[in-house]
Amino acid sequence: MLLWIVSFIFSHQDSFSRAQEKQPYKSSNLPKQETNHPAISTSASCSGRGCHGGSEPVTGQIVQQNEFSSWLAHDKHANAYQALxxxxxxxxxxxxxxxEAHKDIRCLACHTTPQIAREQAKVDSPLDLGVGCESCHGSASSKWLGIHTTEAWKNSPIKEKKALYENEGMIYLGNPVVQTQVCVGCHVGAPENTTTGIPARDANHDIMAAGHPRLTFESLSYQANMPPHWNTKKYSSNSNRDLEIWVAGQIAGLSATMELSSHRAQLAINNSGAWPEFAESSCISCHADFQQPSWRGNKNYYSGRKPGSLPFDSWTGVLLPEALAISGQDKQMTALYSDFLKSRNSFLTSPKQAKAASDILASQLQKIQKELIVNGINPPKEWRKLLLDQLARRDLETASWNESTQIALALSLISSKANEQANLQNLWETLAFPSGYESPKDYKPSSRILQEFIQKLKTNK
Ligand code: HEC
Ligand code: HEC
Ligand code: HEC
Ligand code: HEC
Structure with missing residues (x-):
């Protein structure tokens, strides 16, 4: 269901069906690759038949040993370098x-295994296959490559395994917070990381205006849209796994936005970046069709800011109150974030002020994530009610496309019955990009459809 939803909304997301048509893995299909690289081992080194390059999943074990083959045949990440x-x-x-885009560090930072972006910029042939295994699992060559194949590693109980991952520098993606933090590094962006050698990952407005698709990462739908190369049965006893991924993604997404925003403000302070950075503002506030009457004419549209001021883009922060409520985290954050939005909805905010505000939010959000990594997300039993109550409190009359779409994606978490799915479909029709568009042409808030649906879900048991 989610797969279909996502393809329906984001017209460029037809990856799954397209990927399915590709040929299965054969060694002769592989592009020529240079090996022996200091920062990473490269995906090819995981591709042995007895390692992760099997043609069929080995049943009855957690690691199915066909991860490489399945990733290469079905996952868009394997194509990320080719996209350049x-x-x-x-x-x-x-x-x-x-x-050449394929030699530009700005592009390579997200379109190859980021640890080797700098080296990749110097050569013409790919050093790794697209966004390779170590982009998400961590660099293998420095530490874990050898030890993770041993029986001791495989047989260690889950608690000890977490410690092993930490000591050996392998990223523990089983933790939903850790997992979504990895995704947002490229799907939202990130400042330079001097420890891992990863350059800044910043798809700014220059890159957007040059023709890049807008980045609208939402963890639940993006994870559902990534063909799983892991054993999904692992989570069959945890009915909250999707919810955990959703909560983690909401918080990690906003945190990444704040860290990136701080980086951009610093560039502006150094006179080496644009200010304000347009990619932080609502795209359709500038890229809108003039219409009369306009939905922006609603008396509440500009509430709290001056007509003509530039609204900070809230794609990643829209459902912060809901995510905090479900994870039992301090609701003070919501007030802090809404002050932040107010301060950024003005051309007068200096980069210095903006950086200070982003830094405060980023550090609070990092604190929350650390806590959630250690103690788990542990949603309360009545999380559905919490989510719906919180959503019902929103004034949806002037809901932006970002807000409506994030809400619709969240509602897909709790819409399983046939009539609920039909409602969901109505909603998508008001949000979908028309064919040939990469934006919501003629968008108008559909507050009635949203409100009625929320009420219906509240009364459905
Ligand atoms: C912050 C990370 C980031 C940066 C920087 C970045 N990209 Fe991307 N790019 C992405 C992501 C993520 C997608 C997939 C977007 C989606 O579907 O949500 C993408 C998609 C694309 C696509 C569309 C691919 C397709 O299959 O349709 C092209 C082309 C592209 N990028 C080229 C570039 C070029 C050229 C640059 C440098 C000027 C660049 N990108 C910089 C992350 C980035
Ligand atoms: C875009 C990110 C990404 C890339 C690239 C990636 N993986 Fe994964 N991998 C994941 C995620 C997410 C999981 C699921 C983790 C979980 O839920 O426990 C996973 C799980 C796995 C697992 C199962 C681990 C377990 O304990 O269940 C293996 C094995 C694996 N990946 C191998 C690979 C190999 C080999 C490659 C390269 C061919 C690769 N991965 C590329 C994100 C990625
Ligand atoms: C190193 C950067 C990087 C990381 C980390 C990363 N991605 Fe991606 N992802 C990309 C790029 C670049 C593309 C676009 C590839 C293309 O279209 O050629 C992409 C594409 C995708 C797509 C396909 C979107 C579409 O338009 O069809 C999905 C789904 C996706 N990523 C999910 C995830 C998830 C889930 C994670 C975390 C587990 C993740 N990604 C981590 C860079 C990354
Ligand atoms: C403050 C106003 C403003 C905001 C906010 C803004 N843009 Fe732009 N954008 C512009 C201007 C000005 C141009 C140049 C238009 C021209 O040259 O005709 C432009 C050009 C573009 C173009 C190329 C022209 C086109 O229509 O294809 C794209 C694509 C684009 N922007 C995407 C985005 C995206 C995505 C966002 C949000 C992340 C965004 N913009 C936010 C002002 C803005």
């Missing part, structure tokens, strides 16, 4: 005044 050689990327490069 596409016509779209060539047009973007021309618009940006760069010779």
């Amino acid at each position: 050689l596409s016509d779209r990327a060539k047009t973007m490069a021309k618009n940006l005044g760069i010779t």
